[in-house]
Amino acid sequence: MTERAKTSLAVLGATGSIGRSVLDIVGRYPDRYEIMVLAAHHNAEALAELALQHRPRHVVLTGSEAFPLLESRLSETDIHLHQGDAALLSCLDEDIDLTVNGISGIAGLLPSLRVLQHGGTLAIANKESLVAAGALLKDTCQRYDGIILPTDSEHNAIFQVWYERHVKTISHITLTASGGPFLTTPIEDFPHITAEQALRHPRWSMGPKISIDSATMMNKGLEIIEACVLFDLPEHQVEVMVHPQSVIHGMITYSDGSTLAQLGPADMRVPLSYVLAWPDRLPWLAESQDATDHPKLDFSKLDFMPLDPARFPSVELARQAWRQGGLAPCIMNAANEVAVTAFLQHQIGFADIMASVEHTLSVMSVGKEISLESVLDSNDEAMAVTRSWIAKKGK
Amino acid sequence: MTERAKTSLAVLGATGSIGRSVLDIVGRYPDRYEIMVLAAHHNAEALAELALQHRPRHVVLTGSEAFPLLESRLSETDIHLHQGDAALLSCLDEDIDLTVNGISGIAGLLPSLRVLQHGGTLAIANKESLVAAGALLKDTCQRYDGIILPTDSEHNAIFQVWYERHVKTISHITLTASGGPFLTTPIEDFPHITAEQALRHPRWSMGPKISIDSATMMNKGLEIIEACVLFDLPEHQVEVMVHPQSVIHGMITYSDGSTLAQLGPADMRVPLSYVLAWPDRLPWLAESQDATDHPKLDFSKLDFMPLDPARFPSVELARQAWRQGGLAPCIMNAANEVAVTAFLQHQIGFADIMASVEHTLSVMSVGKEISLESVLDSNDEAMAVTRSWIAKKGK
Numbered sequence: 020m021t022e023r024a025k026t027s028l029a030v031l032g033a034t035g036s037i038g039r040s041v042l043d044i045v046g047r048y049p050d051r052y053e054i055m056v057l058a059a060h061h062n063a064e065a066l067a068e069l070a071l072q073h074r075p076r077h078v079v080l081t082g083s084e085a086f087p088l089l090e091s092r093l094s095e096t097d098i099h100l101h102q103g104d105a106a107l108l109s110c111l112d113e114d115i116d117l118t119v120n121g122i123s124g125i126a127g128l129l130p131s132l133r134v135l136q137h138g139g140t141l142a143i144a145n146k147e148s149l150v151a152a153g154a155l156l157k158d159t160c161q162r163y164d165g166i167i168l169p170t171d172s173e174h175n176a177i178f179q180v181w182y183e184r185h186v187k188t189i190s191h192i193t194l195t196a197s198g199g200p201f202l203t204t205p206i207e208d209f210p211h212i213t214a215e216q217a218l219r220h221p222r223w224s225m226g227p228k229i230s231i232d233s234a235t236m237m238n239k240g241l242e243i244i245e246a247c248v249l250f251d252l253p254e255h256q257v258e259v260m261v262h263p264q265s266v267i268h269g270m271i272t273y274s275d276g277s278t279l280a281q282l283g284p285a286d287m288r289v290p291l292s293y294v295l296a297w298p299d300r301l302p303w304l305a306e307s308q309d310a311t312d313h314p315k316l317d318f319s320k321l322d323f324m325p326l327d328p329a330r331f332p333s334v335e336l337a338r339q340a341w342r343q344g345g346l347a348p349c350i351m352n353a354a355n356e357v358a359v360t361a362f363l364q365h366q367i368g369f370a371d372i373m374a375s376v377e378h379t380l381s382v383m384s385v386g387k388e389i390s391l392e393s394v395l396d397s398n399d400e401a402m403a404v405t406r407s408w409i410a411k412k413g414k
Numbered sequence: 415m416t417e418r419a420k421t422s423l424a425v426l427g428a429t430g431s432i433g434r435s436v437l438d439i440v441g442r443y444p445d446r447y448e449i450m451v452l453a454a455h456h457n458a459e460a461l462a463e464l465a466l467q468h469r470p471r472h473v474v475l476t477g478s479e480a481f482p483l484l485e486s487r488l489s490e491t492d493i494h495l496h497q498g499d500a501a502l503l504s505c506l507d508e509d510i511d512l513t514v515n516g517i518s519g520i521a522g523l524l525p526s527l528r529v530l531q532h533g534g535t536l537a538i539a540n541k542e543s544l545v546a547a548g549a550l551l552k553d554t555c556q557r558y559d560g561i562i563l564p565t566d567s568e569h570n571a572i573f574q575v576w577y578e579r580h581v582k583t584i585s586h587i588t589l590t591a592s593g594g595p596f597l598t599t600p601i602e603d604f605p606h607i608t609a610e611q612a613l614r615h616p617r618w619s620m621g622p623k624i625s626i627d628s629a630t631m632m633n634k635g636l637e638i639i640e641a642c643v644l645f646d647l648p649e650h651q652v653e654v655m656v657h658p659q660s661v662i663h664g665m666i667t668y669s670d671g672s673t674l675a676q677l678g679p680a681d682m683r684v685p686l687s688y689v690l691a692w693p694d695r696l697p698w699l700a701e702s703q704d705a706t707d708h709p710k711l712d713f714s715k716l717d718f719m720p721l722d723p724a725r726f727p728s729v730e731l732a733r734q735a736w737r738q739g740g741l742a743p744c745i746m747n748a749a750n751e752v753a754v755t756a757f758l759q760h761q762i763g764f765a766d767i768m769a770s771v772e773h774t775l776s777v778m779s780v781g782k783e784i785s786l787e788s789v790l791d792s793n794d795e796a797m798a799v800t801r802s803w804i805a806k807k808g809k
Contacts, residue, residue, distance in 0.1 A: 179672060180575060184693065187697075188694075188695040190700065273695055273697075274699050274700035275687045275688060275695045275698055275699060276678050276684035276687070276698075277695075278677040278711070279674065279675070280677060281672055281673065282665070282672075282673040283672050286671065288671065289670065289671035289672055292670045298579065299579065299583075300580050300668055300670045301583070302582075303669070304585075304669050304670060305585065316673070318655065319717070319719065320715070320718075321715070321718075322714070322715060323715075
C-alpha cells in the first residue's frame with residue numbers, strides 16, 4: 020500500500036459506458052483513488068447505485084426530473100447532492116486531481132473548460148466538445164497550464180506511443196475504424212436501416228449516440244478533427260484505415276520507416292486505466308481473478324482496408340468542415356447530434372443523417388472567430404436549422 | 415545544416431548486410447556523420463570500395479589473406495590501413511561516438527567489450543556475443559557507464575516502444591518470426607533440404623549465417639536469449655509468435671491490457687537509422703527521391719500463429735540452455751556456428767544442425783562462472799567437440 024495521498028477524481032457521465040468503465044477500475048484500488056464528484060444527466064437510479072458503491076463527496080444530476088428520486092435514495096448518506104449544470108461546474112471547483120469527462124455531446128464543453136481553467140488534468144472522452152471548440156479548449160489548457168489526456172481509444176493509442184521529441188519526424192498518424200455494423204451491407208439497403216440495427220455495433224459496447232456515429236462513420240470523421248486538435252497535426256497527416264477486428268487502435272508512422280502502434284482488446288477499461296494511472300500504468304489485469312476481465316486478444320488474422328467514401332461520405336464531410344475552419348466543425352457536430360437523435364426516434368432514415376448535416380453546413384455561415392459565445396450560438400442555431408429541416412422533411 | 419560536431423562512427427562488419435545498410439543511411443548525411451573506423455573480416459575488394467566512397471580515417475581487415483589487395487586499392491589515399499584482430503581493438507580506442515557491431519558470430523565479442531570499456535555507445539547487431547557472454551557485456555556496460563542500443567530488428571522494435579517507467583507492469587514481450595523458408599515444408603522433407611534452399615529467406619536479405627539460423631529458427635532461439643539479456647527479463651516473459659509477413663517486429667504487452675508494437679518494412683535500414691539517430695529520428699525516407707527506398711508496407715492481411723516446436727526444436731533448445739544458465743548458451747551458440755558452417759559446406763544435412771548442437775550441449779559441462787576466459791575456452795571447446803562429432807558422422 021502506498022503512503023502518498025489518494026488521487027481525487029471527478030467522473031462526469033458516470034452512468035454511461037465511459038463512467039462505468041472508470042468506476043470498474045477505480046473500485047479495484049480504494050487505497051489509490053477517491054471520488055470527489057460523480058455526475059450524470061438523467062439516470063438517477065443508476066447514479067444513486069454508483070454513489071452508494073463508491074461513496075463520492077458530491078453527486079450531481081444535471082437533469083431535473085429525477086432529482087427527487089436521487090434524494091430519496093441517498094437520504095441516509097452524508098453525500099452532498101446537487102442539481103443542474105451550474106451546480107456541476109461549482110463542484111468542479113473542488114480540489115480534484117483528475118477529471119474524466121465521459122459526457123456525450125456538446126454538453127461536455129463547459130465542464131471541460133472549467134477543469135482546464137483550474138489548471139486541472141482532464142481525461143477527455145467527450146469528442147464533440149473537441150470538435151466544436153477545439154481551439155478554445157487548447158487555448159484554455161495552455162493559458163492555465165492544464166493537461167489534456169487523450170482518452171478516446173484511438174487517440175489514447177496514439178498518446179501511448181507519442182514521444183514529443185519525435186514529433187517533427189512524424190509522417191502521419193492512422194486511426195483505425197472497425198467499419199461499424201454496415202461495412203458490408205449493400206449500399207442500396209442503407210435507406211432501410213433501422214435504429215435497432217444501427218445500435219448493434221460488432222466490436223464495442225457503447226452509448227446510443229456514439230453507436231449511431233459508428234454506423235455512419237461520422238464517429239471517425241469527428242475523431243479525425245479530434246486528432247488534429249489533440250496532436251496539433253494538419254488534417255492530411257491523419258489517416259483512417261478500416262480494420263474490422265479492432266485489435267490495432269492507432270499508429271504513428273515516422274519518416275524513418277518505423278510505425279509505432281497500440282493494440283488491445285475492444286474494452287474501454289484499457290485506455291481508461293492508462294489515463295487513470297498516467298504517467299504510470301496500473302497492472303489491473305494481472306491483479307484480477309475475474310476471467311471476464313481477460314478478453315482474449317485474437318491476433319490470428321488482422322485485416323486492413325481503405326475506407327470507401329461512397330459508403331461513408333461522413334468522413335470526407337468532416338475533413339471538409341475542418342479544412343473550412345471557423346465554426347464549420349461546430350455546426351457539423353450540432354447538426355449531427357440533432358440528426359442522430361431524430362434517427363433514434365424514427366423521425367428520419369439512416370441516410371438522412373448525413374443529408375441533414377450537409378444541409379445545415381450548406382446554409383449556415385461558418386464565421387471565423389471561435390469564442391465560447393460564438394460556439395454556443397452556432398451550436399444552437401445549427402441545431403434549430405437541422406430540426407426545422409427534419410420537421411419539413413417529415414411532412 | 416547543423417552547427418554541432420559530427421557523430422563519429424565505427425562500423426564493424428562493414429561489408430555485410432548490416433554494415434552496408436548503415437553506410438547507405440550515413441552516406442545521405444555527410445554533414446552529420448563521419449566514419450572513424452571501417453572494419454571487415456576478409457572481403458578486401460568490397461571494403462576498399464566502401465572506403466573510397468566513405469573516406470574513413472581507419473580501415474581494418476581482420477583476416478590476413480587479402481590485406482595486400484586492400485593496400486594496393488587504397489595506396490593513393492591517406493586512409494590508415496590495419497590488419498588483424500588486435501589492430502581492430504586498437505582502432506576502437508579512438509574517439510568514437512557510436513559503434514555499430516554487425517560482425518557475425520562470436521568474433522563480435524571482443525570489439526563489443528572494448529567499446530563498452532571506453533564507456534562508448536554500442537549498437538549491437540551481433541547477437542552471438544550477447545548469447546554467449548550476455549552477463550559479461552551487461553556488467554562491462556554498467557561498470558564503465560556504456561550504452562547498448564538493441565539493433566536486431568525485433569529487439570530494436572521493443573526498444574522503440576520501451577519506457578523505463580513502465581517496466582514493472584510488463585506482462586511479456588513478443589518477438590515475431592517470419593517462420594523462414596520452411597514454415598510449410600513437410601517435415602519429412604527436412605532431411606533433403608539443401609543449403610541453397612535454406613539461404614533463400616522469404617522476407618529478409620541477410621548474410622549466410624543468419625539466413626541458415628532463420629531456416630532452423632535457431633535465430634529466434636538466440637533472439638530469446640538476446641532479449642533476456644538486453645531487457646533483463648526472465649525467459650518466460652519472452653514470447654515468440656510466427657508472423658509470416660514480418661510487418662510487426664516486436665511488441666510489449668502490459669498487464670493493463672495495452673500492447674505497444676513497432677511495425678515496418680523488412681529493411682534493416684529502418685532499425686539502423688533509429689540507432690544512428692537515437693535519441694532522435696532521421697527522416698531519411700521523407701528526404702529520399704529514390705523509389706526503391708520506399709518498400710510498400712502491406713497491411714492488408716497480417717497472419718499470426720504459434721510456433722510449432724516439432725518443426726523447430728531449436729527454440730525450446732535455446733530456452734533450455736538459457737534456463738540451464740552458466741556457459742550453456744555459449745556452448746549452444748558455438749556448436750550452432752560450427753554446424754551451420756558444416757551445413758553450408760554440404761558436410762551435414764539440415765536436421766543434423768540441431769542434432770550437433772544437442773550433442774555438444776549433452777557432453778559438455780556448463781560451469782557457472784562467466785568470464786572472458788571461460789567464455790572463450792568453452793566456445794573453443796564446444797567448436798572442437800562439434801567438429802569432431804560432425805567428422806565422425808561424415809565417415
